[in-house]
Amino acid sequence: MRLSGFVVLLLIVLGNLGFWAVMNRPQNAALPWSGTLNSVSFSAGRADDDPTIVRKLPYMDEWLLPTRAEMDEDLAMLAGKVHQVRTYSTLEGLDQVPELAAKYGLKALPGAWLDERLGRNEVEIANIIRIARDNPNVDRVIIGNENLTLHRLSPEQMIRYLRRVRAALPDRVKISTAEAWAIWLDYPELTREVDFITIHTLPFWEPGGVHIDNALDFTKRMVRDVKAAYPDKPIFIGEVGWPSAGRNYGVSEPSLVNQAMFLRNFVNWAHEEKLDYNIVEAFDQPWKVNLDNTASEKHWGIYTVERQPKFSWIGPVLEFEEWPTQAITATLIALLPVVWFLGKWKTLRLPGKIFFALLVQFASTLLIWTMSTPVIRDVSPGTGLMLGLMLPAQLLLLIVVLIAGIEVTELTWASKFKRRFTALPPDQCKRFPKVSIHLPCYNEPPAMVKLTLDSLMALDYPNFEIIVLDNNTKKEEVWRPVEEYCKTLGDKVKFFHLAPWPGAKAGALNFGLTVTDPEAEIIGVVDSDYMVDKNWLKGLVPYFENPKVGHVQAPQDHREWEHDLFKEMINWEYAGFFDIGMVFRNEADAIIQHGTMTLVRKKTLEDAGRWGEWCIVEDAELGLRMMKAGYQSVYVQDRLGHGLVPDSFMAYKKQRFRWAYGAVQILKAHWRSLIPFKQTGLTTGQKYHFVAGWLPWFADAFYLLFCVAALAWSLGMIVAPRYFSTPLPFFTLPTVGVFVAKIFHHFFLYTTRVNCGLKRRSLAAIAGMGLTYSIAWAMWQGIFTKSTPFMRTPKMANKAAFTQGFLMASEEATLALLHYVAAIAVLIPRNNFTDPDVRIWSLTLVVQAMPFLAALVASLISVMPSDGPAQPEHSHSNAKPEAAE
Numbered sequence: 083m084r085l086s087g088f089v090v091l092l093l094i095v096l097g098n099l100g101f102w103a104v105m106n107r108p109q110n111a112a113l114p115w116s117g118t119l120n121s122v123s124f125s126a127g128r129a130d131d132d133p134t135i136v137r138k139l140p141y142m143d144e145w146l147l148p149t150r151a152e153m154d155e156d157l158a159m160l161a162g163k164v165h166q167v168r169t170y171s172t173l174e175g176l177d178q179v180p181e182l183a184a185k186y187g188l189k190a191l192p193g194a195w196l197d198e199r200l201g202r203n204e205v206e207i208a209n210i211i212r213i214a215r216d217n218p219n220v221d222r223v224i225i226g227n228e229n230l231t232l233h234r235l236s237p238e239q240m241i242r243y244l245r246r247v248r249a250a251l252p253d254r255v256k257i258s259t260a261e262a263w264a265i266w267l268d269y270p271e272l273t274r275e276v277d278f279i280t281i282h283t284l285p286f287w288e289p290g291g292v293h294i295d296n297a298l299d300f301t302k303r304m305v306r307d308v309k310a311a312y313p314d315k316p317i318f319i320g321e322v323g324w325p326s327a328g329r330n331y332g333v334s335e336p337s338l339v340n341q342a343m344f345l346r347n348f349v350n351w352a353h354e355e356k357l358d359y360n361i362v363e364a365f366d367q368p369w370k371v372n373l374d375n376t377a378s379e380k381h382w383g384i385y386t387v388e389r390q391p392k393f394s395w396i397g398p399v400l401e402f403e404e405w406p407t408q409a410i411t412a413t414l415i416a417l418l419p420v421v422w423f424l425g426k427w428k429t430l431r432l433p434g435k436i437f438f439a440l441l442v443q444f445a446s447t448l449l450i451w452t453m454s455t456p457v458i459r460d461v462s463p464g465t466g467l468m469l470g471l472m473l474p475a476q477l478l479l480l481i482v483v484l485i486a487g488i489e490v491t492e493l494t495w496a497s498k499f500k501r502r503f504t505a506l507p508p509d510q511c512k513r514f515p516k517v518s519i520h521l522p523c524y525n526e527p528p529a530m531v532k533l534t535l536d537s538l539m540a541l542d543y544p545n546f547e548i549i550v551l552d553n554n555t556k557k558e559e560v561w562r563p564v565e566e567y568c569k570t571l572g573d574k575v576k577f578f579h580l581a582p583w584p585g586a587k588a589g590a591l592n593f594g595l596t597v598t599d600p601e602a603e604i605i606g607v608v609d610s611d612y613m614v615d616k617n618w619l620k621g622l623v624p625y626f627e628n629p630k631v632g633h634v635q636a637p638q639d640h641r642e643w644e645h646d647l648f649k650e651m652i653n654w655e656y657a658g659f660f661d662i663g664m665v666f667r668n669e670a671d672a673i674i675q676h677g678t679m680t681l682v683r684k685k686t687l688e689d690a691g692r693w694g695e696w697c698i699v700e701d702a703e704l705g706l707r708m709m710k711a712g713y714q715s716v717y718v719q720d721r722l723g724h725g726l727v728p729d730s731f732m733a734y735k736k737q738r739f740r741w742a743y744g745a746v747q748i749l750k751a752h753w754r755s756l757i758p759f760k761q762t763g764l765t766t767g768q769k770y771h772f773v774a775g776w777l778p779w780f781a782d783a784f785y786l787l788f789c790v791a792a793l794a795w796s797l798g799m800i801v802a803p804r805y806f807s808t809p810l811p812f813f814t815l816p817t818v819g820v821f822v823a824k825i826f827h828h829f830f831l832y833t834t835r836v837n838c839g840l841k842r843r844s845l846a847a848i849a850g851m852g853l854t855y856s857i858a859w860a861m862w863q864g865i866f867t868k869s870t871p872f873m874r875t876p877k878m879a880n881k882a883a884f885t886q887g888f889l890m891a892s893e894e895a896t897l898a899l900l901h902y903v904a905a906i907a908v909l910i911p912r913n914n915f916t917d918p919d920v921r922i923w924s925l926t927l928v929v930q931a932m933p934f935l936a937a938l939v940a941s942l943i944s945v946m947p948s949d950g951p952a953q954p955e956h957s958h959s960n961a962k963p964e965a966a967e
Contacts, residue, residue: 086432087424094420094439095413098447102409108398109339113350115395120352121191122160122384123321123363124167124179126153129387132369133174147174154182159389160364161186168320168360170227171195172209173202180217190217191360193224193260196243197234207243211250222256223247224280224320230269231262231282237269244275260320263304267311280320281308284362286378290916291332294340297324298347305357319359322348326392328378329810332916336378338401342393345384365389377807408450416446423488427496434495441487445480448819452476455810475784479820482781485774486827489666493835501668505621505636505720508542515626517546517619517681518602520594522587523610525555528563530726531610538608539571543619546606547599550577553590585695587677592692595684602684607701609678613641614723622681625716632686632713633705636679637664641724648944649727651845652734654838656727658828658846661719661836667775668717670767674775675705675715679723686713697751698870699744706748706772710755710763731941732890734849735856742857745776746864779857783865786858788817789897789930796904796927803911808919814926821929852940854933855894887942894937901931 126148127133135146148156153175160167166189169176173195180190192213194206207225214220225247229235235243240259248257256277263281266273273279285292285300292300301322308317324344325336345361352359366383385391393399402408420439427435453473519538523531531550538548550568555561561579568577576597583589591607598605604626608614615621622634637660643649667673675682680701687693690707697703705715728734749772755762756769764772798806825847832843863870888895905927909915 087435090424090432090435090439091417091420093436094443095417098413098416098443099409101447102405102412106400106402106405108400109343110398112343112347114397115346115349117349117353118162119164119349119361120358121166121168121189121360122164123360124156124160124169125176125363125365125367126156127365127367127369127387128152129368134369150175150178150182153179154185156365156389157182157186157188161188164364165189166191166360167364168224169193170224172206172213177209177213180213180220184217184219189219189221191222191224192220193227194247196226196229196240203243207247211247214251214255221254222258222278223251224258224260226259228261228282229259230265230272237272240272241275248275258318263308266308270311273312273315276315278316278318278358279308279312280318281305282321283319284321284323286324286331286334286336288334289332291330291334293333294324294335294344297334297344298351301348302351316358319352319357321362322359323362323382325378325381326383327381329807330917330919331378333918336381338393339399341384342395342399346395408454412443412447412450415449416443427491429497429500430491431495431497434491437495438487438491441484441491445484449477449480472788475788476817478777478781478784479817482778483820483823485777486823488774489662490827490830492669493662493666493831496669499665499669501671501717503625503668503716503718505617505718505722506624508617508620511543511620511624513624513627514543514545515603515623516599516601517543517604517606517623518594518598518684519546519548519606519608520551520591520598521548521608521610522551522553522590522594523555523564524553524587524590525557525560526564526610528560528567531564532567534608534610534612534614535567535571535575537613537616539574540616541614541619542616543623546574546619547602548575549594549597550575551590551594552577552579553587554581554583555579556581585693586698588693588695588697588700591700592695595688595692598684605682605684605687607677607680607682608723609725612678612723612725614679615721618679618722619681621720621722622716622718626681626683628714630712630714631683631716632690632708632711633675633680633682634716634718635664635673635675635681636718636720636722637661638676638678639721639724640727643727646948647845647946648731648940649729650842651849651940651943652727654836654842654846655849657836657838658832658850662831663775664717665719665835667771668715670765670771671714672709672765672768672771672775673705673715673717675701675708677701678725682708683713686711696869697744697747698740699748702744703748703751706752706755709768710752712763729944730890731852731887731937731944734940734944735853735890735937738853739856739860740870742779742860743864743870745779746861747869749773749776750864779861782854782858783861785930785933786855786862789901792927792930793900793904796908796923799908800911808908808917808923809926811919811922814922818926818929821932848936849940851933852891852894852937855897855937884942884945887945888938890944891938891941894934894941898931898934898938901927901934905931 128148130146131148132146157167157179167179167183168191169179170193172192176192180192183190192210194210196203196206210223210225214223225243226235226240229240230237244257244259251257258276258278258280259272260280260282261272263283266279266281281304283301283304285297288300305317305319324341326338326341328336330336361384363382365385366380366387368380368387370379371377383392420442423438424430424435430438521531521534521538535548535550550564552561552564565577565579568575578593578597580590580593583593585592595605604623606619618636622636625631625634638656639660640649640653640656643653664673677700682704686708687704690704690711693700694703709715728737749756755764756773758766758769795806795809799808828847828850829843832838832846836843838846905924908920908927909924915921
């Protein structure tokens with residue numbers, strides 16, 4: 083590695099560590115507090131305790147409820163830190179808390195849990211009366227908890243319970259019930275039955291949430307409103323707090339820093355105002371994970387479930403102390419590929435080294451962030467399951483981004499191209515080996531085929547033949563005019579009508595080899611819609627003087643698209659591959675052979691086993707076999723032939739379906755040859771390109787799967803929100819980010835490599851995006867099936883009716899509509915408009931719909947009238963194009 087590489091590496095490492103340090107710097111959690119807390123909610127549950135199971139299976143209490151010794155231990159720990167502990171029930175061992183608390187000088191505020199189970203309520207009432215009478219450190223009790231808030235009991239029922247308990251207690255014990263602050267404003271009759279008003283002020287749970295910056299002011303307003311309504315009643319803030327982890331609720335964001343900020347500011351304010359308050363709660367309670375779909379209920383403790391303080395009440399607070407491990411891991415993951423690539427990339431200029439190193443480090447950091455966020459936020463089991471399913475997909479997306487980044491880096495900042503070929507001047511062709519040009523056609527318009535034959539006959543090359551292979555065309559009126567025309571062209575042209583004939587195009591080409599002139603050294607293949615440059619053969623045949631060259635490929639290019647917007651957009655979409663992808667692959671001698679404008683050494687073709695009739699992309703598969711045999715390829719960027727683009731969106735996407743399905747066929751058949759570090763005849767670069775080149779299509783397949791899953795999850799959010807929580811941004815933002823990266827990749831390389839303006843770049847982007855569904859469907863079919871019928875791409879067809887514009891993209895339009903409906907529907911339920919996570923999810927659904935919308939747009943454009951001549955600019959006046967089957 084050169085010195086510049088080491089400098090880049092050092093800068094990236096230091097920059098990454100610095101980034102993590104800045105993002106995890108200690109936060110000033112506002113006012114310090116060094117006094118004793120007034121009161122905390124108390125439950126001695128450990129990590130494995132779960133009272134919800136005990137309530138269903140009472141015999142499990144010995145294993146799933148805290149013991150007396152554990153409660154004693156916890157109370158001893160709280161002694162000196164709090165004045166009082168509050169409990170909510172007298173069952174499940176909590177009736178022992180006042181007695182144990184007295185040992186450590188703690189006051190106890192016991193509560194009786196009331197709900198619809200009237201028999202159980204009687205037990206709670208009897209216990210609370212006994213506890214209050216027997217324990218001097220109990221001077222007040224709370225009967226019921228949020229029963230009116232949660233509609234568990236009526237006001238009349240609560241009043242009867244309060245009166246019963248008041249009558250049974252001595253005067254020294256005061257009585258109240260706990261409700262959300264707003265309930266007290268609505269039920270003044272309840273106020274008359276209590277000695278003090280117990281209000282719950284939890285801004286985190288207010289409708290739509292409350293931002294942490296406004297949480298204390300909101301709490302002050304709650305207390306102020308109740309005081310104003312009942313100035314003569316003492317007020318006890320029975321619950322106040324903030325969770326340290328979990329997921330957002332509206333604009334309320336749980337975090338350790340936010341918890342520390344809120345509680346430290348609150349207790350200072352409460353001390354100044356001489357307020358009576360209780361912090362919820364002392365210890366985290368993992369069993370509460372199922373109480374809400376935010377997973378935050380179990381994180382309200384000021385101590386962890388392991389009894390460790392979560393934050394300091396004095397000084398700055400650090401959200402995640404293990405961040406150095408994250409930073410070092412992200413650095414090490416990026417280090418190996420960056421060192422390897424910088425060592426191999428001898429021709430890469432400094433900006434390219436920096437760009438690529440930054441990209442790899444970004445991907446590594448994003449991966450570590452995605453994996454560690456659930457640990458920091460301690461998400462619900464459902465969210466954890468989603469992470470397990472989504473992480474491999476996100477990893478695949480990041481790999482696709484890195485592959486695109488390598489392409490951008492190589493094509494933009496390589497100081498020179500090692501393999502740059504151009505069509506040679508005609509006068510450099512000194513030897514003229516015989517070329518047999520094979521022209522396969524199936525059900526093609528005769529006028530179009532005649533134009534191709536005319537251009538081939540005009541070739542400036544003295545030694546060639548043309549073999550026309552009409553394959554299984556049923557209508558005689560379609561193939562017979564071509565045969566008759568061939569007879570007028572002389573001995574150079576042979577016509578064969580093959581019917582019936584197996585193997586589709588590959589089968590016809592293999593037959594062509596059997597009737598090829600034995601003296602022919604080179605086989606040329608041209609599609610039946612192409613008009614070739616007269617110097618095609620003279621410009622490319624000399625490359626075969628190198629005995630290692632197996633085939634020479636010229637780009638596919640197109641004509642007669644200028645007056646049709648749809649044809650214009652797909653013409654430039656095709657151009658991107660030949661000006662970007664093929665140029666990039668050519669540097670590693672790993673081009674995709676195309677079945678038109680290609681020249682193949684005849685001996686190489688025969689030695690490799692001829693055209694593969696089992697594969698619907700026989701050309702690309704043959705190219706790979708020739709590379710395995712050790713032959714080289716040559717790719718020239720010169721446009722030496724121009725064909726016709728598909729006339730409709732349906733034809734366009736069927737063509738791409740065939741290419742994608744064929745790619746899977748090739749990978750399934752040749753995967754052993756693509757294994758790294760194994761001698762298979764292929765170079766490392768060739769293996770890379772044949773895997774990496776098609777990996778984005780697999781990403782499209784998983785993209786479709788993710789879209790369907792996202793729609794199903796969105797439906798669950800609407801009909802069963804308790805079980806389907808909003809996906810966290812660390813799931814969704816990478817998807818949006820990858821979409822943005824793909825758009826950047828497209829426009830950046832089109833700007834630098836493809837000779838077209840912004841309008842045409844945009845049209846090409848729409849066309850390419852519109853193929854996402856077809857490619858995805860082809861990849862899934864290719865994975866689970868062995869073969870599919872060969873689908874020809876019809877040319878010179880008439881414009882489809884406007885309604886066909888919708889029908890040709892009906893699946894994509896349906897998916898787009900479902901995404902937009904889901905994006906709106908998830909925002910409708912209460913609070914969701916203010917929930918940033920829901921808004922991000924809604925945005926993600928909108929972004930995910932873009933490829934499907936692009937398909938509909940492209941399809942509708944394809945049925946728009948052309949703004950120029952309806953017929954080809956060059957045609958045989960006596961040969962009207964026939965409609966193809």
